[in-house]
Amino acid sequence: MTGKTRDSISTGGASVYPLPNAGLARQRETPREPRNHGMPLDLGWLETMRYVNRSALERRAATLTKRRSIKKDNQAAWLLRAIALMDLTTLSSDDTHERVRRLCAKARNPLGPELIKGLGIEEADIHPAAVCVYHPFVATAVAALQGSGIHVAAVSTAFPHGLAPLETRVAEIRASVADGADEIDVVIPRGLVLGAHWEELYEEIARFREACEDAHLKVILGTGDLSTLRNVTLASMVAMMAGADFIKTSTGKEAVNATLPVGLAMVRAIRAYHERTGVRIGFKPAGGISTAKAALDWMILIREELGRRWLEPDLFRFGASSLLTDIERQLEHHVTGRYSASYHHAMA
Numbered sequence: 001m002t003g004k005t006r007d008s009i010s011t012g013g014a015s016v017y018p019l020p021n022a023g024l025a026r027q028r029e030t031p032r033e034p035r036n037h038g039m040p041l042d043l044g045w046l047e048t049m050r051y052v053n054r055s056a057l058e059r060r061a062a063t064l065t066k067r068r069s070i071k072k073d074n075q076a077a078w079l080l081r082a083i084a085l086m087d088l089t090t091l092s093s094d095d096t097h098e099r100v101r102r103l104c105a106k107a108r109n110p111l112g113p114e115l116i117k118g119l120g121i122e123e124a125d126i127h128p129a130a131v132c133v134y135h136p137f138v139a140t141a142v143a144a145l146q147g148s149g150i151h152v153a154a155v156s157t158a159f160p161h162g163l164a165p166l167e168t169r170v171a172e173i174r175a176s177v178a179d180g181a182d183e184i185d186v187v188i189p190r191g192l193v194l195g196a197h198w199e200e201l202y203e204e205i206a207r208f209r210e211a212c213e214d215a216h217l218k219v220i221l222g223t224g225d226l227s228t229l230r231n232v233t234l235a236s237m238v239a240m241m242a243g244a245d246f247i248k249t250s251t252g253k254e255a256v257n258a259t260l261p262v263g264l265a266m267v268r269a270i271r272a273y274h275e276r277t278g279v280r281i282g283f284k285p286a287g288g289i290s291t292a293k294a295a296l297d298w299m300i301l302i303r304e305e306l307g308r309r310w311l312e313p314d315l316f317r318f319g320a321s322s323l324l325t326d327i328e329r330q331l332e333h334h335v336t337g338r339y340s341a342s343y344h345h346a347m348a
Contacts, residue, residue: 032314033280035216038209038243041202049237049272052229052265061260064304065297075296076119076334079327082295083110085313086128086320087153087284091252100137104144107131110324111331118335125149128324129313130183134159135176142180153183153218157208160222160251162187166204173211184208185218187251190225193235201235202242209243218246218284218317221266224256229265236269246282252319257287260301267305280309286319292330295323 070078088107090099107128116122130151133141141152154176158164164172173184186208192201209217219239223232236247247266250257263285270281283306285298295318302310310316333339 087130087132089132138179154181157186160253187220205242216245219244220248224254248284250287252287258285282315284317290322
């Protein structure tokens, strides 16, 4: 990028949204938002949230991505910010300690030296927010990322379905925290939402929050399995009331993962919770976000609906495995005018 780079969204002359420091601020220099201590389950408030206008949400989501365009240097700056918002993961059944070490090495150095020089960002410290692994690999990731400022997140509670006994799931959280994970991504049994068992769902998530101790709790709703945006909204509210620091769309294993209308329903629940409690809750879309364009669409949604503060790693993440590869290719095109082959940007 050139010295005149501005980190902003061009809106055809209507307005410009600044994103200070060209999206290059180090994650470790951004203070984390205070923990969400939750609140008593308020069924009356839930009742007021039951009425969700799906068609209106779908229209709004479609409009967001058509009205905003991000071009040239601005696009490069926003894509660099997107890297800082990633939770890199493989989460494959054939994961190994060596694969996790390679993923952590990629997280430490997500861009090649020639690309960094071409972008003129030698003084920046660009890296993803976290590496997300299964419990057996937590200690390996902690050792590989020591001193990097990159968080280690563990997927827990019988990921991806959440159907193990409650005490087994709680024990898994405690084990991951003991091994050094500072973020825990938990899944909920979707049947509790489909059956409107809000008290039971609240109590389970509260148990997860307690087991996390100082680690941040990210609650995966599995939105593709929840049938309606009403269920998505109510599950979001219960998770936040129970102490979730983040709410997350999907495991990445469902048939339908993160979609913009679902994301819009969730971020509006986050906004309502913040307006009532003063507490900011993070949001993480995951599953199917594999292109730079999709990442920009999600960032626009967050900027429009929640504001600039949420475009920081302590409040917004992408669950991503292949997204980084496409961003690298887009940045290389920005510098050289050519796209490199994907195999030049292996993840692990």
